[in-house]
Amino acid sequence: MQNGEVLLVKSDDPLMIHDIPNFCRFMNHELLSFQAQELPYQFWIKKGKI
Template sequence: MGTPSDSAFDAELDTTGLYCPEPIMLMHNRVRDMRPGEVLKVIASDPATTRDVPKFCNFLGHELLAQEQHGDDYLYLIRLG
């Protein structure tokens, strides 16, 4: 798979400007509306997401497909488990 900026995804969540714990809370809400196997693209500006998103995926059984940084933005691709 490519990078988060050029890969296919089923839904996108932009948490730019929000700080812990808001991005993770919004991710919890968003994945409730999705099905296993679908891919969520998350855009964040909080550096804490580099720690929180992998823990979120590990804890809930989702797969972190990709993670990258573009300037002050952090991009993630998560396949729901």
């Protein structure tokens, strides 16, 4: 992926609610949005500079 591209991650793992935001902070990506009300959980991540 190139910087600025957006990735949609789908998961049924409840730990992802914590793991994805931590991953984004650690890797300098932007968590644009997420929905965790129903399965699959969905996370929209904008790739940043690493």
